[in-house]
Every structure is written in structure tokens, then in C-alpha cells.
Amino acid sequence: MTRGSCLPEGAQSAHLNGCVPLSHQVAGHKYGVDKVGILQHPDGTVLKQLQPPPRGPREMQFYSMVYTEDHCDPCLVNLQAHLPKYYGTWSSPDAPTDLYLKLEDVTRRFQKPCIMDVKIGQKSYDPFASQEKREQQIRKYPLMEDIGFLVLGMRVYKVGSDSFDTYDQHYGRGLVKDTIKEGLSKFFYNGDILRKDAITASILKVQKILQWFEDQSRFNFYASSLLFVYEGVCAPSLVSHTLRDSQIAPEACEQNNNIDQSLSTMYSLHKKSCARSHYQAKQDNGVWSASQQPNGNRGLARLEEDRKEAKSEAGQETVSDVEVKMIDFAHVFPSDVPDQGYIYGLKNLLKVLHQILEE
Numbered sequence: 001m002t003r004g005s006c007l008p009e010g011a012q013s014a015h016l017n018g019c020v021p022l023s024h025q026v027a028g029h030k031y032g033v034d035k036v037g038i039l040q041h042p043d044g045t046v047l048k049q050l051q052p053p054p055r056g057p058r059e060m061q062f063y064s065m066v067y068t069e070d071h072c073d074p075c076l077v078n079l080q081a082h083l084p085k086y087y088g089t090w091s092s093p094d095a096p097t098d099l100y101l102k103l104e105d106v107t108r109r110f111q112k113p114c115i116m117d118v119k120i121g122q123k124s125y126d127p128f129a130s131q132e133k134r135e136q137q138i139r140k141y142p143l144m145e146d147i148g149f150l151v152l153g154m155r156v157y158k159v160g161s162d163s164f165d166t167y168d169q170h171y172g173r174g175l176v177k178d179t180i181k182e183g184l185s186k187f188f189y190n191g192d193i194l195r196k197d198a199i200t201a202s203i204l205k206v207q208k209i210l211q212w213f214e215d216q217s218r219f220n221f222y223a224s225s226l227l228f229v230y231e232g233v234c235a236p237s238l239v240s241h242t243l244r245d246s247q248i249a250p251e252a253c254e255q256n257n258n259i260d261q262s263l264s265t266m267y268s269l270h271k272k273s274c275a276r277s278h279y280q281a282k283q284d285n286g287v288w289s290a291s292q293q294p295n296g297n298r299g300l301a302r303l304e305e306d307r308k309e310a311k312s313e314a315g316q317e318t319v320s321d322v323e324v325k326m327i328d329f330a331h332v333f334p335s336d337v338p339d340q341g342y343i344y345g346l347k348n349l350l351k352v353l354h355q356i357l358e359e
Contacts, residue, residue: 016039016092016094017042017092017093017094018041018042019039019040019041019042019047019092020039020040021037021038021039021040022037022038022039022040022046022105023040024107024113024115024155025038026115026116026117026152026153026154026155026166026168037049039100040105041090041102044105044108045087045102045103045104045105046084046102046103046104046105047090047100047101047102047103048100048101048103049098049099049100050089050098050099050100050101051330055330055331056099056330058329058330058331058332059101059328059329059330059332060089060099060101062329062332063083063086063101063329064086066079066080066083066086067080067085067086075215075216075218078212079212081208082208082209082212082324082325082326083325083326083327084103084104084105084106084325084327085103085104086101086102086103086104087102087103087104088102089101089102090102106227106229106323106325107229107323110229110230110231110232111231111232111233112157112164112231112232112233113155113157113229113230113231113232114154114155114156114157114187114190114198114228114229114230114231114232115153115154115155115227115228115229116151116153116154116155116187116227116228117151117152117153117154117225117226117227117228117327118149118150118151118152118225118226118228118349119144119149119150119152119223119224119225120148120149120221120224120225120226120342120345120346120349121144121148121149121221121222121223121224121339121341121342121344121345122144122145122148122341122344122345123137123144123145123222123341124137124140124141124144124150124222124223125137125222125223125331126222126223126331126333127222127333140173141172141173143176143177146177147177147180147345147348148341148344148345148346148347148348148349149345149348149349150172150173151167151171151172151175151183151184152169152172152225153166153167153168153169153171153172154166154167154171154186154187155167156186156187156189156190156232157190157232157233158190158191159190159191159192159232159233159234160191160192161191165186167186171183180352181352181355181356184352184353184356185356187228188356190232190234193234194356195230195234196357198230198322199353199356199357200357201230201321201322202228202230202322202324202353203350203353203354203357205322205323205324206226206324206346206349206350206353207350209226209324209326209346210343210346210347210350213338213339213342213343213346214338214343216338216339217335217336217337217338217339218334218335218336219332219333219334219335219339220332220333220334220335220337220339220341220342221326221329221331221332221339221342222331222332222333222341223328223330223331224326224327224328224329224331224332224342225326225327225328226324226325226326226327226349227323227324227325227326227327228322228323228324229322229323229324230321230322230323231321
């Protein structure tokens with residue numbers, strides 16, 4: 001299912017200096033369909049049109065703060081690893097007042113990119129939303145608070161037909177607690193095999209994002225998403241070689257997150273704390289602050305080991321090459337407490353990914 005078509009490419013190229021609508025966008029505002037949208041620049045970056053105030057300026061300010069040159073804030077430096085690279089703003093000479101955020105296209109290096117957009121958190125509205133907005137968002141997906149995430153769209157490569165199956169936001173909203181595992185597993189099934197290598201690599205990426213969230217209490221994120229990308233073209237050895245089932249401790253995703261402190265040394269290569277910094281960026285609605293809350297997840301070191309073994313067995317360094325990036329920051333606000341809604345969503349997402357991998 002798709003959300004409609006865009007204007008002819010030639011007309012758009014003439015008007016937008018060679019920029020065209022992003023062809024593999026799976027969710028969000030689409031150029032030519034909505035008032036704002038995402039474009040592909042000839043240099044390979046993507047252009048996200050700035051939303052109307054206050055959302056657009058807020059997102060631009062967030063990217064600018066995270067990617068400020070020469071700052072030594074460890075919390076923001078560590079966050080950069082989980083975001084698309086930011087190259088400032090862009091505008092067409094034909095419309096210099098229409099600003100776009102110039103961002104890395106994390107799908108560019110993939111031949112047949114399989115893409116999924118998952119909104120994370122228990123609330124898809126921010127604390128300043130009107131009552132009407134809150135009720136509207138709750139009606140869209142009443143289970144958001146319970147499940148903690150929502151599949152906004154998927155694009156899955158099918159090797160047999162050399163084509164893509166596409167699922168839109170209505171598919172995701174139709175998933176309930178009893179069907180969320182099966183619904184999410186479709187993203188990793190290529191019509192021939194279940195891509196356990198991609199699931200394992202995705203778990204690793206999400207766990208590292210979870211570690212960042214558990215170590216910080218400076219930001220709260222609302223209506224923000226994770227963008228998953230993996231290579232749809234299998235390494236030849238994957239077809240004939242079954243990956244060893246990963247033995248991942250299920251307690252990694254328990255909501256109480258009781259951590260065995262003796263495991264802390266295992267995570268030393270994967271974890272950096274967000275220590276309180278002298279750097280502070282002020283906004284109209286508060287001052288960014290940080291506090292250190294050391295924590296981790298069981299199974300991370302084992303997942304790294306499994307992933308390396310899978311690569312070694314398959315003889316391909318790209319066999320489990322996956323990107324998981326945080327996107328959409330129009331509703332990020334300063335805070336002095338951990339973002340429990342986002343953490344809840346990440347843990348539930350990890351739990352479902354573990355279930356898919358194990359079963």
C-alpha cells in the first residue's frame with residue numbers, strides 16, 4: 001500500500017535545482033502530497049522541509065545543538081552516533097525562504113534498502129499539545145501507551161520477485177498486542193528466509209540507543225522515530241547457511257531492568273556516560289541539564305559475539321549490516337528526569353525483536 005504519487009520528476013527537477021522527491025520514503029510528510037516533504041539532493045543527501053513554527057525551528061535548533069562544532073559535551077557527542085549526519089540548512093535559489101534541513105541519506109549505500117519507520121514512546125503528543133491534539137493522537141492508536149511503539153511504514157525487498165512490499169501507517173495502526181510480533185516480523189522476511197542476521201544487528205543498535213537514554217536526563221522526546229535499514233540483497237552464503245540461533249537473555253528487556261553489576265566491564269566498549277557538562281544550551285522553555293545514571297543491558301556482549309560469528313561463517317562483512325537511526329525531533333524538550341516513555345517503548349520493541357529471533 002502506498003500513500004499516492006508525486007508530481008512528474010521532470011517538473012520538480014526544473015523547479016528545485018535537480019532535487020526530486022525521496023523515492024523510498026515509507027512514512028511522514030511526502031513532497032507533492034503534503035504541504036511539506038522530503039527531497040533527494042543531487043549530492044546524495046536528503047532535504048527535510050522545515051515545518052511551520054514552532055516545530056520546524058525547534059527541530060533545526062536541536063540538530064544545530066547536537067552538531068555544534070568543537071563542543072565537548074559527551075552526552076551530545078555520543079548522541080551523534082544515533083542520528084543522521086546534519087549538514088546545516090539548504091534553500092533553492094528559486095525559493096530562498098523555504099528552508100530545508102540537509103541530512104545524511106542513511107539508505108544510500110544499500111543496493112536494495114529495506115526500510116522501517118517506528119514511532120517510539122508512550123505518547124505521540126508533547127506536554128504543550130492542546131486537548132484536541134491529544135485526543136486526536138490517542139484515537140489514531142489507542143495502544144500507544146501500552147505497547148510503546150507504532151510501526152509507521154515498511155518497505156521490504158522480496159528476493160523471489162525482485163520487488164518491494166510496502167506497508168503504510170494503516171497497517172501499523174491495525175497491529176494489536178496479539179499481532180505485533182507477527183506484524184513486525186514481516187519486515188525481516190524476504191519471501192524466502194527470515195533475516196535473523198538483520199534482527200540480531202538491529203537489537204544491538206537499539207540496545208545502544210537504550211543505553212544512551214538510560215544514561216541521560218536532559219531531553220524528553222515525543223513523536224520521534226527510529227529508522228531501520230538493512231540490505232535486502234542476501235549474501236550468497238545466507239541462502240544455504242542457517243545462522244546459529246542467538247542465545248540472548250530475555251531478561252534484557254524486562255521492564256524492571258535489574259542489572260547485574262558484575263557485567264559492567266562487558267559493556268565498556270559500548271557504553272559512554274552522559275556526565276554533567278559545563279556546556280548548557282538555553283531554550284525558551286528551559287535549560288538543558290544532564291545527570292549520569294549508569295546502566296546497561298544483559299546480552300549485549302553476547303549479541304556482538306554472535307554478530308561477528310555470523311559474519312565469519314558467511315564470509316561477508318556486510319551480512320548483518322544494519323542502520324538504526326533516531327529521526328524526527330520537532331517535539332524534543334529539555335528535562336531533568338529520564339525519558340521513561342521512550343525507554344518503555346525501546347524495551348518493549350527489544351522484547352518483540354527477541355521473541356521474533358528466538359521463535
